[in-house]
Amino acid sequence: MGDGARHIPEATVSRLPVYLRSLAELLDDNVPTVSSERLAEMAGVNAAKVRKDLSYLGSYGTRGVGYEVEYLAFQMSRELGLTRDWPVAIMGAGNLGQALANYGGFTDRGFPVACLIDADESKVGTRIHGIPVYAPADLPGLVQELGISIGIIATPATVAQAVADHVVASGIKSILNFAPTVINVPEGTFLRKVDLALELQVLSFYQEHRTPDRV
Amino acid sequence: MGDGARHIPEATVSRLPVYLRSLAELLDDNVPTVSSERLAEMAGVNAAKVRKDLSYLGSYGTRGVGYEVEYLAFQMSRELGLTRDWPVAIMGAGNLGQALANYGGFTDRGFPVACLIDADESKVGTRIHGIPVYAPADLPGLVQELGISIGIIATPATVAQAVADHVVASGIKSILNFAPTVINVPEGTFLRKVDLALELQVLSFYQEHRTPDRV
Numbered sequence: 467m468g469d470g471a472r473h474i475p476e477a478t479v480s481r482l483p484v485y486l487r488s489l490a491e492l493l494d495d496n497v498p499t500v501s502s503e504r505l506a507e508m509a510g511v512n513a514a515k516v517r518k519d520l521s522y523l524g525s526y527g528t529r530g531v532g533y534e535v536e537y538l539a540f541q542m543s544r545e546l547g548l549t550r551d552w553p554v555a556i557m558g559a560g561n562l563g564q565a566l567a568n569y570g571g572f573t574d575r576g577f578p579v580a581c582l583i584d585a586d587e588s589k590v591g592t593r594i595h596g597i598p599v600y601a602p603a604d605l606p607g608l609v610q611e612l613g614i615s616i617g618i619i620a621t622p623a624t625v626a627q628a629v630a631d632h633v634v635a636s637g638i639k640s641i642l643n644f645a646p647t648v649i650n651v652p653e654g655t656f657l658r659k660v661d662l663a664l665e666l667q668v669l670s671f672y673q674e675h676r677t678p679d680r681v
Numbered sequence: 682m683g684d685g686a687r688h689i690p691e692a693t694v695s696r697l698p699v700y701l702r703s704l705a706e707l708l709d710d711n712v713p714t715v716s717s718e719r720l721a722e723m724a725g726v727n728a729a730k731v732r733k734d735l736s737y738l739g740s741y742g743t744r745g746v747g748y749e750v751e752y753l754a755f756q757m758s759r760e761l762g763l764t765r766d767w768p769v770a771i772m773g774a775g776n777l778g779q780a781l782a783n784y785g786g787f788t789d790r791g792f793p794v795a796c797l798i799d800a801d802e803s804k805v806g807t808r809i810h811g812i813p814v815y816a817p818a819d820l821p822g823l824v825q826e827l828g829i830s831i832g833i834i835a836t837p838a839t840v841a842q843a844v845a846d847h848v849v850a851s852g853i854k855s856i857l858n859f860a861p862t863v864i865n866v867p868e869g870t871f872l873r874k875v876d877l878a879l880e881l882q883v884l885s886f887y888q889e890h891r892t893p894d895r896v
Contacts (some may be wrong), residue, residue: 477725478874483882491863504729510692546882547889554881562784571861571878576885616884623785639891640884646786648706653715656879656887663786666769667698667872669831669855670791672871674762676854 468602473543474522481519482542484509489539501532548576555614555638557629558621559584559599562644566620568595580612602629605636623647689737689760696734697761699724704754716747763791770829770853772815772844773836774799777859781835785811795827817844820851831855838862 488508492500502520502634506513511533520526520533527533554572556563559582566572567579582599584590590601590635600608617633619626619641626645633641640656643649650655705725705758706794707715717735723729735741735748738756740747758764769787771778774797779881782794797814799805815823823829832848834856841860848856855871858864866872 475754477727477885478736480725480883482886483876483879486882487876487879499747510695512692545886545889546738547885548882552881552885552888560780561776565775565780566877568776569861569877571876572881574861575878575882577881579876614747615888616881640888642880642884646784646789656884656891658883661698661702661786662781662784662875663790663792664698664702665857666767666787666792666831667701667763667790668695668873669871670762670767670859671694671697673767673830673855674760676871 470606478519478522480508481515482546484541485516485519486539486546486548489535491538491541492535497535499532499535500535500538502527502654505533535619551576551578552615553578553612554579554616554618555580555605555608556582556597556618556620557633558582558619559586559589560622561622563618563620564594566618566644567597577616580614581608602632605632609637614638616642619643619645621645686695693737696724696726697757700731700734701754701757701761701763704750707750708754714747715750715753717742720748726866766791766793767830768793768795768827769831769833770795770820770823770848771797771812771833771835772803772848773797774801774809775837778833778835779809781833781859782812783789792831794864795829796823810814817847817889820847824852829853831857834858834860834864835862 485505488505491508500537502513502516506516509516523545525533525538525541554577555565556579563582567582572579579597582594582597583602583605584599585602592599615638617638617640619629621629623645626643626647627649630641630643630649630651634651634655639654641651643657643659649657700720703720717728717731721731722792724731738760740748740753740756747878764844769792771781771794778797782797794812798817798820799808799814800817804814807814830853832853832855834844836844838860841858841862842864845856845858845864845866849866849870854869856866858872858874864872
């Protein structure tokens with residue numbers, strides 16, 4: 467981790483996981499090298515942007531050959547902090563929290579779900595998909611004990627802000643918000659939002675502009 | 682819907698919902714106009730890109746004033762096909778399917794959940810969060826009857842491809858895949874993927890490059 471990495475623009479950081487996913491597909495297919503054009507196509511951006519983004523990692527490729535897939539994937543994983551695990555706490559053990567706890571894609575990629583937190587006393591002390599459910603008051607201790615670094619908000623929108631406040635007060639510095647509402651966090655806390663409806667809007671664009679005979 | 686809209690680059694289409702979300706926030710705050718710089722900041726891209734993207738919609742703003750928020754939001758909604766409803770079918774009534782069925786952000790934004798589809802006979806015929814559950818064999822009839830235009834795959838990864846094939850065979854042309862696996866669809870079907878772990882990787886980047894004393 468060089469100091470230089472701090473200066474990677476946020477938009478570039480947001481694209482690194484998309485590139486990494488494309489590289490993983492290439493690795494699966496045993497493809498040894500990739501051009502910026504091909505990687506751009508896979509990631510849905512233009513080739514000049516790919517070259518610019520990768521230059522922030524110190525990767526410039528080789529003219530006529532492109533980038534070595536395996537090495538680039540390693541560099542990118544290291545930049546993204548994926549060479550270690552980041553335990554997460556899922557706030558809310560309702561359907562969404564349970565679905566996330568059972569989502570195969572987290573643990574596989576370095577985000578083991580350490581615990582579920584729920585205010586419902588009938589759930590506290592049980593296990594859901596093998597993951598223990600604790601009360602909100604237990605969170606600060608769990609953060610210390612299990613090294614939890616990311617809190618995922620999977621509660622109803624109405625309580626999302628209060629839950630986020632509790633996550634921050636418990637010592638967690640990164641929050642991923644799935645609740646369909648805007649939440650605010652103090653400076654020094656990283657917040658990202660997953661908006662499950664965004665992709666539907668992309669699909670409706672194509673439906674709107676394609677369908678010759680509307681239903 | 683002009684023919685020109687067909688030529689909007691895919692990367693631009695992907696950003697339109699992000700701009701629209703920012704515009705909705707501005708509308709909530711009764712902000713009448715917005716500069717490309719401010720919109721760029723809200724959407725996490727650069728201002729030149731915002732101007733280029735909006736030019737595809739025929740929106741150029743006014744020098745020194747910016748864009749009219751309400752009109753731009755209307756234009757964008759129209760482009761995205763959000764002036765009508767797009768009923769969706771959720772494939773899989775497990776935790777993820779149930780969570781999506783109960784997700785407030787869909788119906789509000791023009792994507793009413795028409796039905797859940799599940800192979801589990803004990804679920805067929807029931808309602809979950811008020812939404813009826815049908816068997817896979819019922820899907821073609823439901824597509825006709827309810828005008829379902831988008832299928833959301835919320836099944837385990839192992840059956841996602843077979844379910845996607847059934848969705849396509851039932852006459853649905855757009856698929857949003859939540860299962861953590863790659864699925865293939867025939868030409869003429871639109872496919873988008875939601876990768877719930879991508880945003881976690883963005884957070885781990887910032888954790889990795891910020892934390893002075895690792896946990």
